Amino acid sequence: MSLEKTRQHYDIAVLGAGPAGSSAALQAAKLGRSVCLIDRNAKVGSPVRCGEGIGYHSFIRHAGNRLDWTLNRIRQSIMVSPSGIKVTIGNIDESYILDREAMDSGLAAEAAQAGADLVLSTPIVAVKRTAGGTYECRSPERTFDAACVIIADGVESRLARSLGWNTALSLGDVESCAFCRVTSPLIDQDACVFFTGSTVAPGGYAWIFPRGKGDANVGLGIIGTQSGPGKARECLERFIDRELPGARVREKHCGGVPVGKWVRPLVRDGAMLAGDAARQVNSISGAGIHYSLYAGNLAGTIAAGSFSANGSIDYNKLRRYEAEWKKTYGKQQDRSYSLKEFVMKTDDAFLDRVASSLAKEPPDRLNYLRVFMRTFAGRPLLLLKAMKLFG
Ligand SMILES: Cc1cc2nc3c(=O)[nH]c(=O)nc-3n(C[C@H](O)[C@H](O)[C@H](O)COP(=O)(O)OP(=O)(O)OC[C@H]3O[C@@H](n4cnc5c(N)ncnc54)[C@H](O)[C@@H]3O)c2cc1C
Numbered sequence: 001m002s003l004e005k006t007r008q009h010y011d012i013a014v015l016g017a018g019p020a021g022s023s024a025a026l027q028a029a030k031l032g033r034s035v036c037l038i039d040r041n042a043k044v045g046s047p048v049r050c051g052e053g054i055g056y057h058s059f060i061r062h063a064g065n066r067l068d069w070t071l072n073r074i075r076q077s078i079m080v081s082p083s084g085i086k087v088t089i090g091n092i093d094e095s096y097i098l099d100r101e102a103m104d105s106g107l108a109a110e111a112a113q114a115g116a117d118l119v120l121s122t123p124i125v126a127v128k129r130t131a132g133g134t135y136e137c138r139s140p141e142r143t144f145d146a147a148c149v150i151i152a153d154g155v156e157s158r159l160a161r162s163l164g165w166n167t168a169l170s171l172g173d174v175e176s177c178a179f180c181r182v183t184s185p186l187i188d189q190d191a192c193v194f195f196t197g198s199t200v201a202p203g204g205y206a207w208i209f210p211r212g213k214g215d216a217n218v219g220l221g222i223i224g225t226q227s228g229p230g231k232a233r234e235c236l237e238r239f240i241d242r243e244l245p246g247a248r249v250r251e252k253h254c255g256g257v258p259v260g261k262w263v264r265p266l267v268r269d270g271a272m273l274a275g276d277a278a279r280q281v282n283s284i285s286g287a288g289i290h291y292s293l294y295a296g297n298l299a300g301t302i303a304a305g306s307f308s309a310n311g312s313i314d315y316n317k318l319r320r321y322e323a324e325w326k327k328t329y330g331k332q333q334d335r336s337y338s339l340k341e342f343v344m345k346t347d348d349a350f351l352d353r354v355a356s357s358l359a360k361e362p363p364d365r366l367n368y369l370r371v372f373m374r375t376f377a378g379r380p381l382l383l384l385k386a387m388k389l390f391g
Helices: 019-030 056-063 100-113 158-162 231-243 289-304 320-344 348-358 368-375 380-390
Strands: 007-015 035-038 053-055 070-074 076-080 086-089 095-098 117-119 126-129 135-138 143-151 174-183 191-195 206-212 215-223 248-258 271-273
Touching (some): 007 019, 007 135, 007 289, 019 035, 019 143, 053 056, 056 095, 056 289, 070 206, 076 348, 095 100, 095 206, 100 117, 143 289, 174 231
Antiparallel strands (some): 053 095, 070 095, 126 135, 174 215, 174 248
16 A cells, blocks of 8 residues: 555544544534544444433534434433332423434534545554644554544543543542343333442442333443442343343443543643543533533534634634633533532432432422432532532
């Protein structure tokens, strides 16, 4: 192969074609920059490593009217406490269970249609800033040069380390997850069900998210400090035997969810971090899809707008990405981190007490804010943070 074919030059290289990377590439390509969107996998969006749940407002805000990316509409949540007290939360905006395969592959295809080069089966092994200030992104067979690099390689966040970021997660800031697809007539197709408790999922929760037609994503996350080799998988098997006996179980996977603080800074020179790679995830719920869609979109838009007519890039303009992120979701994530810190110190008896008082309320009056108010009752600072989360 000639050198020309193995070395290509772009304005912007986006590393990772998850929701963050594809949104970034889509925006940057739409704004006229030359963009490559690179993923190590042969197929975007597969295998799915996600519960696929997203709130209605988050979906509409970040995905617009692409309802073909959704599988099921959910109208209530059920929380099950450690001793089995059920709290039905009926006063919620509906939420969706997504088809992540359709969403991720759809977003990458939109980026390609907008002009980005979609490069698959290409693991980037290192990113280096050259003496000339450009970024060299190397895979075993090809090298991509770019004035700006957007790193969106997910929870592992290895590529950021090549550029000096410390993205290592402490055990208290990562959930170790096991999850699978399950078919069972016992699945309530209208509700997302969450289970807490030190025997179900220490420091985390188990979930059943119905995908329709008897199917569900079932999984659980255990906080790193209480996890160990094979523990999440064992807990999941026990959980399914107990809650969904006789279910057909397939596509078992393990994975991590970062539940720490978002990485600071988000921009170094011409390099930007987005999505799980930047730890842009809700620390309490572990939800990151909407943050990734937003962050990718923002990073791509700001990167594209930071080039001057002669093709040079202004690093000062790139830094607007961090300021905008902080304003829109960063502060919210900081609040959810403080709330998570408190919840981590509670025990099963506390969760049972909260559940037993909430269970007395009519489901149609219960919403998430009320649940949070009850959880943080008597702790004014945390109450304020909880209220701001919903404000
Ligand atoms: C078990 C589980 C359940 C979850 N459930 C939910 C949920 O219900 N709702 C919710 O909102 N969030 C959920 N999340 C979180 C959500 O999945 C993530 O926040 C979201 O996928 C992050 O998007 P991203 O684009 O940053 O990263 P990813 O979606 O992880 O995409 C990263 C991409 O980078 C590619 N890549 C990695 N390294 C390289 C490399 N070296 N070279 C090239 N390509 C590379 C990968 O192949 C991948 O395609 C869940 C996560 C897990 C693990």
